[in-house]
Amino acid sequence: MQRLLFxxxxxxIQIFRNKGMLPLIxxxxxxxxxxxxxxxxxxxxxxNLAIVDLDHSQYxxxxxxxxxxxxxxxxxxxxxxxxxxxxxxxxxxxxxxxxIPPDFEQDFFKNKGAAVQLLVNAINGQQATVGAAYLSTxxxxxxxxxxxxxxxxxxxxxxxxxxxxxxxxxxxxxLNYQYFMAxxxxxxxxxxxxxxxxxxNIVRERELGTIEQxxxxxxxxxxxxxxxxxxxLIVGLILLTVGLTAGKLIFDVPFRGSLWVIFxxxxxxxxxxxxxxLFISNISDTQQxxxxxxxxxxxxxILLSGLFTPIESMPTWAQYLTVPNPIAxxxxxxxxxxxxxxxxxxxxxNFKVTAVLVVVFNVLAVSSxxxxx
Amino acid sequence: MxxxxxxxxxxxxxxxxRDTRTLVILFGMPIALVLIFGYTISxxxxxxxxxxxxxxxxxxxxxxxAHLTASGHFELVAQPPDMAGMEKAxxxxxxKLGIVIPAGxxxxFFREKRAAVQLLADATEPxxxxxxxxxxxxxxxxxQQEQGRVEVLPYQVGVHIQMLYNPTLVGAYNxxxxxxxxxxxxxxxxxxxxTIAREKETGTMDLLLVxxxxxMVILLGKVTPYVVLSFVNAVxxxxxxxxxxxxxxxxSIVLLLVLCLLYLMVALGxxxxxxxxxxxxxxxxxxxxxxxxxxTMILSGFIFPIASxxxxxxxxxxxxxxxxxIEIEKNIMLKGAGWEAVQFSSLVLVAMMLFLFAAAWxxxxxxxx
Numbered sequence: 001m002q003r004l005l006f007x008x009x010x011x012x013i014q015i016f017r018n019k020g021m022l023p024l025i026x027x028x029x030x031x032x033x034x035x036x037x038x039x040x041x042x043x044x045x046x047x048n049l050a051i052v053d054l055d056h057s058q059y060x061x062x063x064x065x066x067x068x069x070x071x072x073x074x075x076x077x078x079x080x081x082x083x084x085x086x087x088x089x090x091x092x093x094x095x096x097x098x099x100i101p102p103d104f105e106q107d108f109f110k111n112k113g114a115a116v117q118l119l120v121n122a123i124n125g126q127q128a129t130v131g132a133a134y135l136s137t138x139x140x141x142x143x144x145x146x147x148x149x150x151x152x153x154x155x156x157x158x159x160x161x162x163x164x165x166x167x168x169x170x171x172x173x174x175l176n177y178q179y180f181m182a183x184x185x186x187x188x189x190x191x192x193x194x195x196x197x198x199x200x201n202i203v204r205e206r207e208l209g210t211i212e213q214x215x216x217x218x219x220x221x222x223x224x225x226x227x228x229x230x231x232x233l234i235v236g237l238i239l240l241t242v243g244l245t246a247g248k249l250i251f252d253v254p255f256r257g258s259l260w261v262i263f264x265x266x267x268x269x270x271x272x273x274x275x276x277x278l279f280i281s282n283i284s285d286t287q288q289x290x291x292x293x294x295x296x297x298x299x300x301x302i303l304l305s306g307l308f309t310p311i312e313s314m315p316t317w318a319q320y321l322t323v324p325n326p327i328a329x330x331x332x333x334x335x336x337x338x339x340x341x342x343x344x345x346x347x348x349x350n351f352k353v354t355a356v357l358v359v360v361f362n363v364l365a366v367s368s369x370x371x372x373x
Numbered sequence: 374m375x376x377x378x379x380x381x382x383x384x385x386x387x388x389x390x391r392d393t394r395t396l397v398i399l400f401g402m403p404i405a406l407v408l409i410f411g412y413t414i415s416x417x418x419x420x421x422x423x424x425x426x427x428x429x430x431x432x433x434x435x436x437x438x439a440h441l442t443a444s445g446h447f448e449l450v451a452q453p454p455d456m457a458g459m460e461k462a463x464x465x466x467x468x469k470l471g472i473v474i475p476a477g478x479x480x481x482f483f484r485e486k487r488a489a490v491q492l493l494a495d496a497t498e499p500x501x502x503x504x505x506x507x508x509x510x511x512x513x514x515x516x517q518q519e520q521g522r523v524e525v526l527p528y529q530v531g532v533h534i535q536m537l538y539n540p541t542l543v544g545a546y547n548x549x550x551x552x553x554x555x556x557x558x559x560x561x562x563x564x565x566x567x568t569i570a571r572e573k574e575t576g577t578m579d580l581l582l583v584x585x586x587x588x589m590v591i592l593l594g595k596v597t598p599y600v601v602l603s604f605v606n607a608v609x610x611x612x613x614x615x616x617x618x619x620x621x622x623x624x625s626i627v628l629l630l631v632l633c634l635l636y637l638m639v640a641l642g643x644x645x646x647x648x649x650x651x652x653x654x655x656x657x658x659x660x661x662x663x664x665x666x667x668x669t670m671i672l673s674g675f676i677f678p679i680a681s682x683x684x685x686x687x688x689x690x691x692x693x694x695x696x697x698x699i700e701i702e703k704n705i706m707l708k709g710a711g712w713e714a715v716q717f718s719s720l721v722l723v724a725m726m727l728f729l730f731a732a733a734w735x736x737x738x739x740x741x742x
Contacts, residue, residue, distance in 0.1 A: 024659040032667060035689075039671050041681045089537060090708065108530065115531035136532050143530040161486040163517045167506045169496035170463060177499055196662075200655055207575075284394075287654045288567050292398045295662075300405060308676065309414050310501050312421060312469075318413040332466065339497045342464040 003219050007227025015231065025197070029189045029239060030246050037182040037251060040308065047131035049073040050094040052085045057105035063116075063142050067098075072134050085119065095121050096131055108146070171256075171339050178251045183338045184307045186243040187330035190266065191273050192298050194236040198277030199294040201228060202369075203284050225366055229274045236270045237263065256341030265333045265347065268354050272326050275361030282368040301327040329354050377586055381594020385568070389598055399564075399602065403556040403610050410548040411618055418504045424451040424468040426459055429478035433520075437474065437490075440516045446508065459493065469495045470505045482520070545618035550702035551675030553610050554695040557633070558640045558669050560603035563661040565596045565644035570657035573648075588737060596641055603640075607633055623709030629702065632715065635722050636698040642729025643694075649736035669695040697721050 015021065049067070053060050067073060076094050079085045085097035097119040108114035116139060120132050172179050205211040214224065240263070247253040277294065284290035304314070304321055305328035311319055322328040329350045336342035344351075389396065423441070427434050441447050447470075451462045462468045473491035482488035492509055494502035569592075572578040581591055608630075614620035622629060643665060651657035670676060672686060673695035679687055690696050697718040704710040 018653070018655070021656060021659065024656070024663065028659075028663045032663065035668075035686065036671055039682045039686050040677050046680055090710075091714070113531060115533055118532065118534045120534060120536050132534050132536075136534070139530055139532050146530075161482050161488070161517070161521045163482065163513055164487060164489045165492055165510055165513055166489060167492035167494065167510070169494050169499075169502055170460075172496035172499060172502075175496055175499035175502070180498055196659070200658070204655065286392070286571075287658070288564075288571070289392065289394050289398075291567070291658050292395055292402075296398050296402050296405075299402070300409065303406075303409050303414060310498060312501070313415045313419055314413045335497050336464065336466055340464045340495075342466070346465045 004223050004227050004230075007219070007224065008230050011228060011231040015235070025193060025235065025239070026242070029193055030242060032189055033182065033185055033243055033246060034250060036185050037178045037247075040181045040185075041177045045072055047073050047096060047134070048076050048094040049131075049135075050077040050079055050085050050088050050097045051075065052079050052082055052097060052099045054082075054102040055100050055104040059105040059108065059146060060100045062146075063100065063139070066142050067135070067138055070134070070138055072131075089119060089121050096135065098135065109150070179253055179339060180335070182247045182251050182253050183334035184305075184331040186240065186247060187266075187269075187334045188302055188305070188307055188327055190236050190239050190243065191269065191327050191330060192302075193239060194232050194270055195273050195277040195298060196291070196294055197235070198228070198232050198274050199280045199284070199290045200287050201232075202278065202281035203287050203290040206285075207287055221366060221369055225278060225362075225369060228278065229271070232274055232277075233267065233270050237266060240266050253338060255338055257337035257343065261337050261344050261347065262334065264344075265330070265337075265351060265354070268351060268358060269326055269330050272354055272357040272361050275358060275365045276326075278365035279361060279368055282365060298327075301325050304328065305331050307331050323353060324357060326354060326357060374587075374590060378590050378594050381591055382597050385595050386598045388568075389602065399560060400606060400609070402559075403552055403606060404613065406552050406555075407549065407610060407613050407617075410552065411545055414548075418446075418501075418508060420446045420448065421470055421505055422450045422468045423447045423470045423472060423509075424453055424459055424462045425449060426453055426455065426471065426473045428476045429474050431479040433479035433482060434474045436520075437478075437513070437516055440519075441472070441509070441512055444512060447512075463493075463495050469498075469501065470509060472509065545614060545620050546703075546707055548675070549610065549614035549618065549620045550699045550706065551673070551695075553607050553633070553702065554636070554673060554675065554698050555666070555669060556606055556610060557603050557637050557698075558643075558665055558695060560599055560606060561596075561637050561640035562644035562647070562665050563658070565599050565641060566647040566651065566657045566661050567654055568595060568599070569645065569648035570651050570654045574653050592645065592737070596645070600637060600641065603637060604633065607637075620706065622706045624705035624711065628712065628715075629705045632698070632701050632705075632719060632722075635719060635726065636694060636701075639694045639722055639726045639729065642726055642733055645733040646729055646736065649733055668693055672696065673699055675699060694722060694725055 051064055051067070053064065068075060077084075077088060079088065079097075082097075082099055085094075085099065088094040089097055099117040099119070101115070101117070104114050104116070118132055118135060169175060202211070205214070244255075244259070244262075248255065276297070280293050280297075281290050284293060302308075304318060305311075305325055306322065307327070311322055311328070314322075333347045333350050336347055425438055425441075427438065438449065442449050450467055451458075453459045453462055456473075459471045459473075462471065471493035473493065475489055475491070478488050478490075490513060492506055494506050496502040569578070572581070572595075582588060611620075611622070611629075615622070644661065647657055647660050647665075651660055668689075672679070672682075672690040672693050674690065675695065679690050679696070682690070701715045701718045704714050708714070
């Protein structure tokens with residue numbers, strides 16, 4: 001037991017001795033959290049639009065006005081001809097060109113099938129689809145308005161029964177994207193950092209030669225492994241605390257559920273991730289290998305975790321892959337507990353699966369540690 | 374001089390080739406990334422689990438439920454008795470959308486011509502919630518038209534939408550350029566900073582420097598293999614994009630590859646600069662990870678569109694080399710643009726490269742002279 005405490009003490013001394021590392025494991029993750037939470041938004045606003053009005057009628061002007069007040073678009077230009085619009089698309093100054101053809105108003109009154117054309121620069125997929133969708137909605141609304149001029153109102157209202165749909169957003173009424181991203185990012189950052197530090201750790205000792213000094217001591221395998229894990233567990237928990245504080249202060253992330261559940265889960269998750277990190281450290285010959293292997297796992301874990309894109313949008317085989325993915329579980333628990341107020345019972349499944357991962361990864365870590373190289 | 378340079382290139386190349394695991398990862402990672410992005414990452418709506426609170430329990434509500442579940446997009450997994458039950462269903466993560474059909478639904482619909490339905494979306498994931506609500510609204514409206522037998526109204530304004538440059542809106546057009554930028558940064562910046570830091574840490578750097586060899590030659594010799602490695606890797610990613618995902622290079626391939634080299638040089642400058650500042654491999658690694666790779670992934674426009682970011686971050690994006698390189702790639706590959714269009718971005722990269730080389734050189738001299 002005493003030996004264990006000595007190892008823990010040694011590890012902490014080593015962490016604090018490395019002056020360059022300290023800001024990297026405290027300040028930088030927080031900066032990441034802030035930057036990423038702000039950057040990772042799929043909200044579409046400020047779409048650059050050019051309108052080519054070949055009709056110059058009352059309706060055309062009204063439609064343009066309607067788009068102007070919609071506030072989602074920046075009306076960059078009103079080119080006189082379609083080829084000017086094309087040029088604007090080519091050089092990237094606009095994302096969409098809306099063309100109102102000649103005789104637009106006339107064709108509408110004659111019921112000849114009036115139509116407008118949207119040319120969309122689809123290189124940035126999301127801006128394109130969502131921007132076009134917004135414009136379509138505006139045109140539809142406009143359509144309904146001007147229909148009143150042609151059809152008697154009575155005919156529209158009578159006869160057809162309607163279902164009125166009232167929709168509400170639970171847990172996040174204002175659809176605040178930061179509430180969604182920040183908890184997930186906190187979980188992900190804590191995991192990455194701890195995994196990287198752990199993975200580099202044993203290999204570093206092996207590269208520098210200090211591992212041999214430890215090997216000649218009577219210390220047992222499990223004492224050594226635990227002694228390495230506990231300091232990083234503590235670092236991880238501290239980091240989570242700092243992250244939660246920053247999240248609350250800066251983004252005002254709601255804390256609807258119990259923070260005990262969060263910390264308890266963090267402990268279990270860290271134990272699993274540490275085991276994986278140590279395993280990587282044991283099987284790597286150089287720090288560089290350890291780093292790259294860890295990075296490889298981490299990137300794949302993050303992309304497939306449901307942090308940035310929903311798990312429901314993945315093909316079924318990829319959805320199964322989220323089961324052994326510790327980051328996927330962490331993100332889910334953070335979001336459920338903080339935003340929805342989920343209880344321990346609600347996330348029990350995640351606890352159970354992560355516990356299995358703890359066993360698997362740590363067995364791998366302990367069995368791969370060779371005291372005799 | 375040339376002989377010495379080549380000797381170092383050979384030494385470093387052997388180091389690299391001997392380390393099979395690193396090689397596997399360096400080539401395997403971009404391939405894995407491309408495949409993941411191509412086959413799993415999307416925002417597409419595939420279907421959702423829903424819960425319905427049916428307070429009406431009449432024939433019409435049953436028909437509505439059948440209509441919703443028949444489409445195959447919605448799977449009814451829970452029928453809670455009340456709102457508290459609904460909240461629980463959300464909290465367990467079982468469902469993402471809830472529908473409440475109030476009592477007297479059938480009566481209200483046929484007698485009073487107006488019935489109400491409530492949609493509750495789990496808005497922890499805002500975009501998904503909006504998509505779900507839209508889908509459900511469309512389906513309920515279709516049900517309404519079916520039941521009410523409404524004809525299509527005349528006097529419609531059509532909207533014809535044509536998507537240019539990316540006719541099928543395939544995500545590959547977005548991520549192939551991004552993966553190339555990322556992998557070039559990874560190899561040229563992170564790997565080179567690591568290799569130099571490693572020599573410093575193990576003490577062999579000093580050995581090299583007390584020898585009568587010029588430090589510049591040593592440095593160049595060390596980094597050249599990584600330049601070649603990353604260039605080969607980039608070409609592989611482009612080929613993969615073309616063969617598997619039909620991502621074309623509509624413009625000049627030569628121009629594209631030349632500008633790849635330019636970006637590569639910028640990454641190299643960054644790597645060397647970091648290595649002059651870091652005393653240990655660990656520090657070099659963490660620094661390049663957090664100041665290079667993370668910002669490159671986040672702020673370059675690779676995954677998240679720059680236009681969606683708050684203004685402050687949009688300004689910050691201007692100092693990320695990857696942003697300019699990705700623009701160049703997209704312009705050449707997808708729009709078939711020529712030198713004029715990519716001029717500005719290229720000049721920015723040249724300026725960055727010169728600045729970084731100067732800074733690294735200055736640091737190098739200060740420490741070792």
